[in-house]
Amino acid sequence: MKGSDGTSPSTTDAPIAVVGLSCRLPGAPDPATFRQLLRDGADAITEAPEGRWGAGADTGTDTDSGTDTDTGTGTVATRRGGFLDRDRIDHFDAAFFGISPREAAAMDPQQRLTLELTWEALEDAGIIPDRLRDSRTGVYIGVIADDYATLIRRGGPAAIDRHSFTGLHRGIIANRVSHHLGLRGPSLTLDAGQASSLAAIHLACESIRRGETSIAIAGGVHLNLAPESDVTAARFGALSPDGVTYAFDARANGFVRGEGGGVVVLKPLADALADGDPVYCVIRGSALNNDGGGDHLATPHQAAQEDLLRRAYQQAGVDPADVQYVELHGTGTKVGDPVEAAALGTVLGAARPTGAPLRVGSAKTNVGHLEGAAGVVGFIKTALGLKHGELFPSLNFRTPNPDIPLDQLNLRVQTTSEPWTADPDTPDTRKPLTAGVSSFGVGGTNCHVVLSGAPEPAVAPDAVESAPEGVSGRIPWVVSGRSEAALPAQAGWLASYAEERPELSAEDIGLSLATTRSAFEHRAVVLADDRGGLVGGVAALAEGRDAAGVVRGVVAGADGRAVLVFPGQGSQWVGMAAG
Known part of the structure; x- marks a missing residue:
């Protein structure tokens, strides 16, 4: 039942349906190809495209130390990463979105990508965008990078024009979507570090449950355009020097950067079922917290992650013993992976029967770490797995990190593609498919979302009777x-x-x-x-x-003016349209 303003009444624990999604990822321009890449156990990590970060030139990297030694020429610490095709960044159909070519050129490509992803996600949900105009639809987009602003400002004042203020402002990334579609709900660009896009989904769900919005568009984007951002990550010590993400593996030595984005469309489950929407999966609950003072600002804290998990499953009303899979933050770092594993083992692994370990994996091994958009990538991977009943392999795992006692923690890295029934180790057809998705920010912001498979759709009577045998009809x-x-x-x-x-x-x-x-x-x-x-x-x-x-x-009369009106109520008169 909807309120008088078109929003649903506040229900703090109401499940939320994922009714549409889109993604643009390395090697996967849409969800179908992303699913195939995951099923095949493939990765999309390559050398940087020509012209990106000064590719083809000396990187100026000391290979022994793995640190950048000379960035004066705009070169970077590593050439390997997950990249979108160059055309997908440079090209944009400005006219489709009613934007002038000059303004489009001044816009951060992350704005342009978000517009495209939103349109595709709404189409996937079967929602005609124009029908959302003036509705309380919310937009929540996680973004942490502003590489395009760095590139523009290198040109000095002459490179800045009247469109630069809105074109380079990160807050406009979400606002641009709301403006284009005429949406009246909350519109937020969220920066919570690497947890940003999953935190955006969490906040979108909270807004729906409060009755603030009836539909939410949530996700994140991230593009690696300026060498300075790569050098910053390398000097911090976060990047893998050999360009491979070894999540939970003994070879773990950092992450590989990726780029792209993803968007999901969310509705209250009750509304989605009433409207007959196809449902990918159901968000049962989520939690958000901060480490609140670990050993160092950028060092994860096990107790805080355990608290996060307990609150997420309590809020979702899900027994931790029933969780079959968790999509890890899984960056392949020497410090982060053991802390994440220990927290999962304490809260989820210990709740499961001995010999029936919790399956875990990381999409970062396939497409790289999308940083501000990393959480939505793991979310979409898990949503696709739940919809199609598939567990996808996590790559580059050979020998467990010696600081991650998998057997003791009752965890198992998912290394093969296989059907996801109810529980791969203890089959029970009565159990729903249940999973968690984690995303952690470098400053200590942690987010975890609890998902389950979509409910069986109600059996509806046939709306149209079959044509009699021998009779055919033309289909448009x-x-x-x-x-x-x-x-x-x-x-x-x-x-x-x-x-x-x-x-x-x-x-x-x-x-x-x-x-x-x-x-x-x-x-x-x-x-x-x-x-x-x-x-x-x-x-x-x-x-x-x-x-x-x-x-x-x-279409004739595309200016929107009516030519003739036939109301059918007997109020017409001769000559009424002469004016």
């Missing part, structure tokens, strides 16, 4: 784009999508296209009697070929 697939070039591009995407998913019915695809996608000015409809004809029609549209059943057009 509608496609639209903001520009003439966008229309065939969308058609090409649709053709590939349909070909890769033969299990989807033509009717379901047509219904989704007609009811869950924005309708832009340049439009086309493909009509055919069967799936093969529809796929062939959109392929022809993508290639610019004429084909039977394909109709193209541009």
Whole structure:
């Protein structure tokens, strides 16, 4: 039941549904390819692209000490990392978002990436963005980097223009989304160190539970554009000199930097089920705290992490013994990994039966450490695992860190891809799939989120009866784009999508296209009697070929003015539209 302002009443322990998600990660431009990368046990760590950080030049690194010795030429400590394709940073469809080319050039690419990820996540959720206008939808984005500002300011005052103030301001990253979509809910860019994006999800859930927002957009972005940020991490001693993340392994020597981002769309579970939304997983609860004074500012504190875990599972109403998997912070550092393992073993491992260890793993071994966006990467990995019933392997694990007694802690690093039923070691079909996700900031901010599998959807009566045998009906697939070039591009995407998913019915695809996608000015409809004809029609549209059943057009009167109105209430009169 919703309140009079469209928000749900406050319920402090109400479960939250993840109804949509998107990601742009090294080697994985979308959730489907990210899932495949995880299933394959692959990593996307490469040499830096040409032109990034002065790649191809001397790094100025003392290989014996692993520290940077000369950064005057803009070179860096290591060339290895998880990188997005260069085009995905440099290219942006400014017109799609109603932004001028000059303003787009002044915008931090993290702003641009967040706009794209948000749109994709809403489409994944089946939410037409325009329908959120004036709603109390909240936006919570975790970001800690401002490399683009560093690059711009190198050019001195001449490089700064009228768009630089908003273009380089980190707080605008979330605000830009709210402005573009016309959202009235909270809009926050959050910097809690490396815990930022998971803390953003935690705060988004709290806002929903308080009735402050009805839908929340949450996640994080991180781009590594300036060599100074890489040198800073290297001189701190956090980076792996050989460019490999060895989470929980004896070879652990630091993390590898990654970049990209992810966004999730959240709704109260009750609302999602009532609306018939597909649900990836359910957020049962979460907790946020700080180390509050360990040995050093950047040294993790075991007691604080244990307190975090206990409060998260208490708030979620989940018995720690029922947790089957935890997505680790897992940076592969000599100090951080043993502390994280000890806390998990004390709270979760000890609660489980002997011989049925808690499975753990880290996405940082696949795509690198996305720092401010690291938490949402682990969250999306776990959400995909819960939705598809899969446990994904954590890479680069061979021999346990001698300071991590896995057997004693009742933990096991997940090193293979396998089905995730209820409990891999003690199968019980009555148990829901249950997992945790951790993310810790260098200054001591800790966050843990408790997830479970989506409930079985209610069996709904068939809305449409099957056609009688021998009778066929034409099925429409509608496609639209903001520009003439966008229309065939969308058609090409649709053709590939349909070909890769033969299990989807033509009717379901047509219904989704007609009811869950924005309708832009340049439009086309493909009509055919069967799936093969529809796929062939959109392929022809993508290639610019004429084909039977394909109709193209541009919306007339796109300025929004009404031409004729037929209210059907008998109030018309001759000449009423003459003015």
